Amino acid sequence: MSGTSLDGIDAVLVGFEQDHPIVLSKFFMPYAEDLKRSILELQHPSHDELHLTQLMGNRLAELYSGAVHSLLAQEPHLPVRAIGCHGQTIRHRPDLGYTLQIGNAALLAELTGITVISDFRSRDVAAGGQGAPLVPAFHDRVFRHPEIHRAIVNIGGISNLTDLTPGLPATGFDCGPGNMLMDAWCMEHLQEPYDRDGSWAESGKVLPGLLDRLLAEPYFMLPPPKSSGRDLFNLGWLKNHLQNDEAPEDVQATLLQLTAATIAQAIHGAQEIYLCGGGAHNIALRRALSRLLPATIIRTTNDAGIDGDYLEAIAFAWLARQNLMGIPANLPLVTGAAHPCILGAVYSA
Numbered sequence: 484m485s486g487t488s489l490d491g492i493d494a495v496l497v498g499f500e501q502d503h504p505i506v507l508s509k510f511f512m513p514y515a516e517d518l519k520r521s522i523l524e525l526q527h528p529s530h531d532e533l534h535l536t537q538l539m540g541n542r543l544a545e546l547y548s549g550a551v552h553s554l555l556a557q558e559p560h561l562p563v564r565a566i567g568c569h570g571q572t573i574r575h576r577p578d579l580g581y582t583l584q585i586g587n588a589a590l591l592a593e594l595t596g597i598t599v600i601s602d603f604r605s606r607d608v609a610a611g612g613q614g615a616p617l618v619p620a621f622h623d624r625v626f627r628h629p630e631i632h633r634a635i636v637n638i639g640g641i642s643n644l645t646d647l648t649p650g651l652p653a654t655g656f657d658c659g660p661g662n663m664l665m666d667a668w669c670m671e672h673l674q675e676p677y678d679r680d681g682s683w684a685e686s687g688k689v690l691p692g693l694l695d696r697l698l699a700e701p702y703f704m705l706p707p708p709k710s711s712g713r714d715l716f717n718l719g720w721l722k723n724h725l726q727n728d729e730a731p732e733d734v735q736a737t738l739l740q741l742t743a744a745t746i747a748q749a750i751h752g753a754q755e756i757y758l759c760g761g762g763a764h765n766i767a768l769r770r771a772l773s774r775l776l777p778a779t780i781i782r783t784t785n786d787a788g789i790d791g792d793y794l795e796a797i798a799f800a801w802l803a804r805q806n807l808m809g810i811p812a813n814l815p816l817v818t819g820a821a822h823p824c825i826l827g828a829v830y831s832a
């Protein structure tokens with residue numbers, strides 16, 4: 484898994500008993516700064532971008548292969564059935580009928596000798612869906628409680644929510660920016676990839692006027708199904724809302740509050756929230772969420788036995804498994820697809 488935060492690659496070797504994951508080894512490979520910059524450049528139109536995108540796909544396949552080999556070095560004797568490889572999103576435009584995750588899956592199969600399942604989102608988009616989020620089906624299998632209303636919130640570059648109301652099918656959507664804007668602002672002003680524990684944000688104060696302008700973004704008012712990415716929430720979007728007299732730490736405090744507020748307004752009556760993704764480490768963000776949802780118990784998925792830093796990687800291993808078993812894994816109620824689909828393209832070993 485390599486998400487929109489562009490922090491790096493989460494790799495996990497996982498087996499399943501029914502749908503329950505058993506994690507055998509984990510490996511995180513951070514992206515070098517120059518790689519991150521090059522991927523960011525591919526998010527916008529540029530000269531010769533088609534060629535550059537293909538070259539980047541090859542480079543990513545080599546990194547994914549390195550991550551796989553590091554995982555297997557920890558468990559050398561286990562046969563591996565398949566790799567589920569999400570790839571790196573460089574465009575997400577379900578409104579125009581496409582979403583693009585790069586990472587040359589054919590090359591990854593070649594470099595590892597293992598069958599690769601990739602391009603999980605396109606089939607759902609082809610069926611009229613958002614192609615995202617895809618993790619709610621997995622959340623439903625592992626976190627549903629018969630009596631307790633739970634919500635799972637993944638705070639990656641974008642934050643997404645899965646609602647598990649007892650007796651009702653799972654619902655979910657992308658709430659809005661998770662870490663992405665905070666990371667970008669932090670890089671611009673502190674030359675740091677992220678605001679550790681949200682401490683810089685806590686040194687500033689929320690600017691109510693700016694927060695209101697950001698919250699007025701029509702995306703937040705749209706009913707689900709909906710999904711988002713860097714195509715909408717990027718530094719340019721933020722700067723369009725600034726008056727340029729704000730203290731940088733106050734902007735950071737406001738961005739943190741924006742993430743918390745858009746998550747809180749997506750929660751409808753859940754008794755328990757389980758956080759996962761890198762944003763779950765952001766202590767200030769968790770405090771802000773608790774203030775907005777005082778009656779809700781807020782935990783991390785680690786408290787439920789699944790490492791929140793690897794949950795999405797585990798979910799894509801599960802999605803790969805569903806593909807190989809010929810089982811549709813999108814939730815039309817979540818993505819808006821016209822029907823259930825088998826997700827992913829197979830590159831056989």
Ligand SMILES: Nc1ncnc2c1ncn2[C@@H]1O[C@H](COP(=O)(O)OP(=O)(O)O)[C@@H](O)[C@H]1O
Nearest residue numbers: 486487488639640662677679680760761764765
């Ligand atoms: N200790 C921390 N404090 C604040 N933010 C953190 C911390 N650890 C990780 N993060 C955030 O989590 C992000 C990575 O989250 P991740 O779940 O991998 O997102 P994605 O799926 O988009 O790659 C980092 O870019 C950073 O913003």
Ligand SMILES: [Mg+2]
Nearest residue numbers: 486488490491
């Ligand atoms: Mg990540």
